[in-house]
Amino acid sequence: MSRYMTAEDLAIQAQARAFVDEELIPHEIEAEMNEGRLPEGVKTAQKARIKEMGLQAFNIEAELGGAGLTCFQQVLVSEQAGRATNALGWVFDAPAAWLPKVATEHQMKTWVLPAIRGERKECYAITEEFAGSDVDAIQATVTKDGDSYGLDGVKWHVTSFNHADHVFFQGKLKDGSHALLVSDLDNPGISVVRTPAYMHTYAAHHPIVAFDGVRVPKANLIGEEGDGMRFAYEWFRYERLMIAARCCGAARRLIDEASAFAQQRFASGKQLSEHQAISFMLADSVTELWAAQLMTYRLAQGIDDGMNVKTQHAQCSMAKLYASEMANRVADRAVQIFGGRGYMRENVAERFYRELRVDRIWEGTSEIQRIITADQLFKRGLSAILGEEQQ
Ligand SMILES: Cc1cc2nc3c(=O)[nH]c(=O)nc-3n(C[C@H](O)[C@H](O)[C@H](O)COP(=O)(O)OP(=O)(O)OC[C@H]3O[C@@H](n4cnc5c(N)ncnc54)[C@H](O)[C@@H]3O)c2cc1C
Structure with a gap:
């Protein structure tokens, strides 16, 4: 247990990490070579284990049949899911958490609750x-x-x-x-x-x-006629935070794999890790991952503590912007460290190099995240977007 993570947080993180290591990562190359698909039996077994772990619909409150995790715990699970390529982490069902707040009884029964149970998509x-x-x-x-x-x-x-x-x-x-x-x-x-x-x-x-x-x-x-944009904003905030978490997970996996390779591989008479050109790329990657992870964790904990929505809006944009750009830089360096192997589809760096690119585009491009952040800076001031005003 640490000051920032409870024993329960650590247990959820460990469970999700073990699931990704044991049930997802071993299937990545099979998925890559098979248009992303896994045999149905494999997916069914993965889904059953998610239910056993109590992580079904991890972003939904327990009374509705979800896992009832805090926002921070959701980030911990998403971060682990982000360590697997080929979107294998999408096996975790995370239906829109804002829907139960606005859905009618009929909508809950027909679409929302079955999606939470994993029966509808x-x-x-x-x-x-x-x-x-x-x-x-x-x-x-x-x-x-x-x-x-x-x-x-x-x-x-x-x-x-x-x-x-x-x-x-x-x-x-x-x-x-x-x-x-x-x-x-x-x-x-x-x-x-x-x-x-x-x-x-x-x-x-x-x-x-x-x-x-x-x-x-x-x-x-x-909801009501005219509500469409309000839901879109709520969805964007949530997804941006989870993209930041997944990007941290991807960067972590890339650093783990590239540093292991750099310590095994010899070039010009010494380990790659002893060549400063290589070790500095890893040092920069670790530093940037740490920064992104701090932003993402702190933001999620702030949301759990009741951070106001406007500050959340700015900080979700900043976390998504920084973490997605960070992960793309890390993937580029990892390809370089793996050399020719890094260009092979069976290599994790090659896959992440392609896959992470969209995190700078969907749920609002990097330019849009900068526009939101700058807009909040000029409208509300630096202290407000840094979340200092509500301490
Ligand atoms: C793989 C994938 C899955 C997706 N899934 C979904 C989905 O399920 N449902 C859905 O509805 N959408 C989905 N999207 C759409 C996604 O959200 C949009 O692609 C994204 O919001 C960008 O919009 P656009 O592609 O039209 O680019 P544009 O808006 O045309 O932007 C093109 C470029 O111009 C820049 N730009 C635009 N406006 C400004 C501005 N004001 N100032 C400065 N620069 C600007 C952008 O940053 C970008 O670089 C998905 C996209 C992808 C690639």
């Missing part, structure tokens, strides 16, 4: 061809018609569409405000336009999906 359709960073530029429409709504538009990068059975669709109402609605994927009018290949090798695809005259009952509206 959701995907999110917000981004469009001409609207990514600027979410307000979406052209998809939500049209009220009596007791139902019509959903129309073409959505891009719909992650996990091929594993999901329902979708959260964001579109604009007549007055220009945003609405979020849920639809089952077998609803008529939803079709895949195409499934582009991406830089990583993941079993989850990100297709372009058309919604053409899709009809859903009024009961499928999440």
